[in-house]
Amino acid sequence: MAKVSEFSLVPDKKGAMWDVALYVPIVIFLISIAIKFWYGGTYQNWSYVLLFMATFFLFSGANRILSGRLMVLPSAPLALDVSKSSVKVLIKSGSRVELVKDLRYFPDYAGKSFGLTGMDLSGQKKQFVFHKGQFESEAMFKDVRSLLSVYK
Numbered sequence: 001m002a003k004v005s006e007f008s009l010v011p012d013k014k015g016a017m018w019d020v021a022l023y024v025p026i027v028i029f030l031i032s033i034a035i036k037f038w039y040g041g042t043y044q045n046w047s048y049v050l051l052f053m054a055t056f057f058l059f060s061g062a063n064r065i066l067s068g069r070l071m072v073l074p075s076a077p078l079a080l081d082v083s084k085s086s087v088k089v090l091i092k093s094g095s096r097v098e099l100v101k102d103l104r105y106f107p108d109y110a111g112k113s114f115g116l117t118g119m120d121l122s123g124q125k126k127q128f129v130f131h132k133g134q135f136e137s138e139a140m141f142k143d144v145r146s147l148l149s150v151y152k
Contacts (some may be wrong), residue, residue, distance in 0.1 A: 023062075027057050068129055104119070
């Protein structure tokens with residue numbers, strides 16, 4: 001019988017503040033340079049590129065903070081259920097995604113987060129990023145990483 005371990009996640013407010021401190025200045029800087037180029041007249045075409053970059057960072061940062069860190073969006077993972085044959089992820093919308101095929105685990109070098117990808121039962125590829133602050137304790141984070149290391 002396969003050993004099953006379930007890990008519930010909590011909002012990572014400290015990590016969210018770090019992400020806000022990262023993304024907000026970048027977006028403000030890009031928008032201000034785009035405005036300067038637009039009204040300066042010399043590099044007007046570059047303002048479109050900078051505004052696109054600012055919008056991209058705004059959306060990706062908001063998604064990272066609201067879904068990954070604070071777990072507010074309906075697509076946010078709430079719990080992990082790890083077994084030898086699959087990994088089940090409980091989503092805030094109430095659905096449960098079971099990753100059964102092509103399951104891959106991607107730890108980062110700093111040891112503060114990891115990625116999980118795989119195919120669910122319907123054949124769709126799913127990706128999730130989990131952060132150290134989302135786990136109730138550091139021991140839980142180490143436990144889930146050790147259980148997922150078989151999927152490297």
